[in-house]
Amino acid sequence: MxxxxxxxxxxxxxxxxxxxxxxxxxxxxxxxxxxxxxxxxxxxxxxxxxxxxxxxxxxxxxxxxxxxxxxxxxxxxxxxxxxxxxxxxxxxxxxxxxxxxxxxxxxxxxxxxxxxxxxxxxxxxxxxxxxxxxxxxxxxxxxxxxxxxxxxxxxxxxxxxxxxxxxxxxxxxxxxxxxxxxxxxxxxxxxxxxxxxxxxxxxxxxxxxxxxxxxxxxxxxxxxxxxxxxxxxxxxxxxxxxxxxALCIFEFVYFARPDSKLFGKSVYKARYQMGQRLALESPVEGDLVMGVPETASAAAAGYAAASGIPYGEGLVKNRYVGRTFIQPTQLIRQQGIRAKLNPLQEVIEGRRLIVVDDSIVRGNTTAQIVRMLRDAGAREVHLRISSPPIKWPCFYGIDTANRDELIGAWMSVDEICAKLEADSLHYLSLEGMVAATDVPGEKFCTACFSSEYPIPVPEHVAVTKHMLEQPPVVGGPAGRG
Ligand code: SF4
CATH class of the missing domain: 3.60.20.10 (Aminohydrolase, N-terminal nucleophile (Ntn) domain)
Known part of the structure; x- marks a missing residue:
């Protein structure tokens, strides 16, 4: 995966x-x-x-x-x-x-x-x-x-x-x-x-x-x-x-394999329930629910089940491109998407799509996906994200980028929607995400959403991810998203 x-x-x-x-x-x-x-x-x-x-x-x-x-x-x-x-x-x-x-x-x-x-x-x-x-x-x-x-x-x-x-x-x-x-x-x-x-x-x-x-x-x-x-x-x-x-809640959202269990709970089921809750929190009319392969597939299936809108696969993932050595550089982040995902025109053309993804970090990839789907003939693209906006960096071993690079830290949901050129955008609430795991919320770290760091971050470490800086004003670092 x-x-x-x-x-x-x-x-x-x-x-x-x-x-x-x-x-x-x-x-x-x-x-x-x-x-x-x-x-x-x-x-x-x-x-x-x-x-x-x-x-x-x-x-x-x-x-x-x-x-x-x-x-x-x-x-x-x-x-x-x-x-x-x-x-x-x-x-x-x-x-x-x-x-x-x-x-x-x-x-x-x-x-x-x-x-x-x-x-x-x-x-x-x-x-x-x-x-x-x-x-x-x-x-x-x-x-x-x-x-x-x-x-x-x-x-x-x-x-x-x-x-x-x-x-x-x-x-x-x-x-x-x-x-x-x-x-x-x-x-x-x-x-x-x-x-x-x-x-x-x-x-x-x-x-x-x-x-x-x-x-x-x-x-x-x-x-x-x-x-x-x-x-x-x-x-x-x-x-x-x-x-x-204080388990990293991102394990449930994205990192862990869906066939793993955490706290004795199925990761697949949690993701499915995140999708169901997302459908209840942010319904929208559409013709097809699809996930961004493949970590968002379970959430998309849950969204489809709860909304009654058919589930389909509108993006095909190249299963092999990720199996070569990839340097995690900005170049790859910008170029990689076309090699990894290809839209299925037959499924997409003329449809109002509800596209479920697990998270948005910088927004580069999501913007490319929206553009790809429109180019393939999608009539509408409604983004639904199965976690809240990422506003804070992680200091506990996850590369969520520096704070000034996080699109959720310095733009409102409406502004992100406009920047990604989607027809609508909704994120799952923090409460909804936690409830979907069937695990009490106090057992999680949710710091990248909530800024409630379970272990205080020393100042000399915080500055390494621009934590202490104010997010740039909207329209500031253009091209970063
Ligand atoms: S800050 Fe976010 S990514 Fe890091 S451990 Fe906490 S929940 Fe996980």
């Missing part, structure tokens, strides 16, 4: 395997394959058969990085794996994970989904110059690994327990030493992490869909503030902080 061009970008997926008698790298490979939608820039696997850790990682998709020969060179019953989507400007091999560190008796590998917001303080603790660690995901992953490896503790478990309480921000971690697999989730549980049972052992993964593909049975989510430890004695758990859940 390659990412939709103008939606927020996810910043990683992780897996962990502890399965005596099994080649764990094979299971890690398939787990990563199921998590490919969470990051397409690089992939890596670290393994151990009990004596030493071997890591292989490279730029590209899981299927490009690994083949049977490379997997065969990664023996062992313990493995962690990682797929990464970079934030702009950090598309480098050095940033691929798992990260490996060794110091004294300790040898560890680590994969991280999320983003810390106290990297500067931590890098000083680690004895590194603070300017050597930027705000991107890999820098903070490096500093976590350094702190653990250099802790002076005799074993990895105690080192990890000492370091975890010092981390502030979003982290779902898979870690290993030569004999033990660990999984940890930040006290807010901003990013998902689940635990599954294999016939021969245990598995950790960002999403339940990865457990399904490797034949693991879902046990439970790793709890916010929990460290799970898996070794030859089985599964143990320790708590390093009280749980104050």
């Amino acid at each position: 390659p990412e939709h061009v103008d939606s927020p970008k996810e910043a990683c997926g992780v897996v962990g395997i502890h399965a005596p008698g099994v080649e764990a790298s094979n299971l890690a490979y398939y787990g990563l394959f199921a998590l490919q939608h969470r990051g397409q820039e690089s992939a890596g696997i670290a393994v151990s058969e009990g004596a030493t850790i071997v890591v292989y990682k490279d730029m590209g998709l899981v299927s490009q990085v690994f083949d049977q020969q490379k997997l065969s060179s990664l023996p062992g019953h313990i493995a962690i794996g990682h797929v990464r989507y970079s934030t702009t400007g950090s598309s480098l091999w050095e940033n691929a994970q798992p990260t490996y560190k060794t110091a004294g008796n300790l040898e560890i590998a680590l994969g991280h989904n999320g983003n810390l917001i106290n990297t500067r303080e931590l890098s000083e603790l680690a004895g590194e110059p603070s300017d050597s660690f930027g705000p991107d995901a890999t820098s903070d992953t490096d500093v976590i690994a350094s702190l653990i490896a250099d802790s002076g503790k005799e074993n990895a478990e105690e080192a990890i327990m000492e370091v975890l309480p010092k981390l502030t921000g979003a982290f779902s971690l898979v870690l290993m030493d030569t004999v033990t697999l660990f999984g940890a989730r930040d006290p807010h549980g901003l990013r998902p992490l689940v635990l599954g049972r294999l016939k021969e052992g245990y598995a950790l993964a960002s999403e339940t869909c990865a457990l399904d593909i490797i034949g693991a049975t879902f046990i439970r989510e790793v709890e916010p503030g929990e460290l799970v430890i898996i070794d030859e004695r089985g599964l143990r758990t320790r708590r390093f902080a009280p749980a104050t859940p």
Whole structure:
């Protein structure tokens, strides 16, 4: 499921395997394959058969990085794996994970989904110059690994327990030493992490869909503030902080695969119900409801069911274009849409379309879609978005752009509608979005819609995404939308 061009970008997926008698790298490979939608820039696997850790990682998709020969060179019953989507400007091999560190008796590998917001303080603790660690995901992953490896503790478990309480921000971690697999989730549980049972052992993964593909049975989510430890004695758990859940609600809206479950709730069903609520909140006369492939398909189906207007597919997605190495540059953002989506003239011509999408970030892609549909003969184009306007940047590992680039931060809904040249535009309300998940609202982070950041963002981090600046006045940065 390659990412939709103008939606927020996810910043990683992780897996962990502890399965005596099994080649764990094979299971890690398939787990990563199921998590490919969470990051397409690089992939890596670290393994151990009990004596030493071997890591292989490279730029590209899981299927490009690994083949049977490379997997065969990664023996062992313990493995962690990682797929990464970079934030702009950090598309480098050095940033691929798992990260490996060794110091004294300790040898560890680590994969991280999320983003810390106290990297500067931590890098000083680690004895590194603070300017050597930027705000991107890999820098903070490096500093976590350094702190653990250099802790002076005799074993990895105690080192990890000492370091975890010092981390502030979003982290779902898979870690290993030569004999033990660990999984940890930040006290807010901003990013998902689940635990599954294999016939021969245990598995950790960002999403339940990865457990399904490797034949693991879902046990439970790793709890916010929990460290799970898996070794030859089985599964143990320790708590390093009280749980104050604030899962990223965008997991339900866009990031997670529809066949995954979060808080025990189906992601597909939540998206379908978002579409149903959208139809009730913003009805409009039309001939056809269609989704922007493919993350908005479930919401479009829900909209169609609730409105009684037929559902159809008006855009065909090239299933393969996203499966090549793509630099997330502005050029691709502007050019990519034509290669990825093509309108079906037979379905569109002469029709009043209700087009459902999951989000609008900068607006570039949505404007191109509207234009494409009109060129293909659409009589009307009514946009319905299954989340509220994105007004605030994310500091917890999601590339939602800087604040001054967010069209929802500096234009009213009517102004956005006019800029996108749509006949009408409506966003789902925050209440409607939350209610559609069937999960109590207090268990979510909704900061990019509401500015209610569950973890306060330090000023020196806030400025990196232009958070403290006033949005430009309407008509200001023309051409940005
Ligand atoms: S700010 Fe938005 S994208 Fe970031 S974690 Fe919160 S809800 Fe998710």
